[in-house]
Amino acid sequence: EDQVTQSPEALRLQEGESSSLNCSYTVSGLRGLFWYRQDPGKGPEFLFTLYSAGEEKEKERLKATLTKKESFLHITAPKPEDSATYLCAVPPYNTDKLIFGTGTRLQVFP
Amino acid sequence: DTEVTQTPKHLVMGMTNKKSLKCEQHMGHRAMYWYKQKAKKPPELMFVYSYEKLSINESVPSRFSPECPNSSLLNLHLHALQPEDSALYLCASSQGLQGGQPQHFGDGTRLSIL
Numbered sequence: 054e055d056q057v058t059q060s061p062e063a064l065r066l067q068e069g070e071s072s073s074l075n076c077s078y079t080v081s082g083l084r085g086l087f088w089y090r091q092d093p094g095k096g097p098e099f100l101f102t103l104y105s106a107g108e109e110k111e112k113e114r115l116k117a118t119l120t121k122k123e124s125f126l127h128i129t130a131p132k133p134e135d136s137a138t139y140l141c142a143v144p145p146y147n148t149d150k151l152i153f154g155t156g157t158r159l160q161v162f163p
Numbered sequence: 164d165t166e167v168t169q170t171p172k173h174l175v176m177g178m179t180n181k182k183s184l185k186c187e188q189h190m191g192h193r194a195m196y197w198y199k200q201k202a203k204k205p206p207e208l209m210f211v212y213s214y215e216k217l218s219i220n221e222s223v224p225s226r227f228s229p230e231c232p233n234s235s236l237l238n239l240h241l242h243a244l245q246p247e248d249s250a251l252y253l254c255a256s257s258q259g260l261q262g263g264q265p266q267h268f269g270d271g272t273r274l275s276i277l
Contacts, residue, residue: 085263096167096253096268097206104263140205149194149213149259151266153205 055080055145059154066131066161074126074157076141086124087151088117089140097140131161166190167269169254175275178244184272186237186254195237196266197229198253206253206268212237213259244276 056079066072078086085104089097101110103119110117114135116127126139138158142151168187176182188195194213198206211219212231226248228240237254251271258264 085265087265089268094251094271094273096169096255096270099265099267102263102265142205144263149196149211149218149257150208155205158203 055143055152057141057143057152057154059139059141059157061157062155063158064160066128066159068132068161068163069130071127071129071131073128074139074159076124076126076154077122078124078141078143079122080143080145080152082146084144084146086119087142088124088126089142091138091140091156128159131159133161133163135159136161167254167256167267169252169269169272171272172270173273173275175277176241176244177277178246180244181240181242183241184239184252184254184274186239186269187235188254188256188267189235190256190267191234192256192258192267193234194257194259195231196255196257197237197239198255198268199248200251200253200271210239241274244274246276249274249276 058077060075085102088100091097101117106121108119114129118125138156140156142153170185197209200206209223210229215231226243230238253271255266255268257266
């Protein structure tokens, strides 16, 4: 069965304290793994697409990596404005659906 | 600023009212989606339109009625909703997940049912 699991559920960091978020997936025929950021009361904002194991994408303090079973979102020296819920999602084979993980709620304190 | 525009941003309605949510995208995407999101939960798929035709209905109650007038517009007609339907309703568009293209979301309509 296609499945996406994210951990931890919540993460509290001090400003500047680097960490990683995990997204484990089980899907046949991976056609992309997507990372999104969602602020309260807003829609998910697209961050990255990763297509194959070994691929890495970077944007400011964020770096996403992909293996055959999981993806990591590394946050380097986070700032309070990085506080948000981070969602990962994968499309099952041959559908237009997305399976979302339950998200990681990140809080960064000054 | 998001490239998917949703109106209204907030909507309060009684259980006997009829209202519509609107969504517009100008990215030339061929697929459009409606999602429902409850607090602290991920988005939950409701409907998918592909090339203006309904391709997926996730067993959504008939009090929700989608419409795709053209390739840029998506509506969600609401009638006789229940209090448990209160949620953030998100619209998204994509060139097609089967090609590995991501969905892009609007900022949603916050719906409250009295």
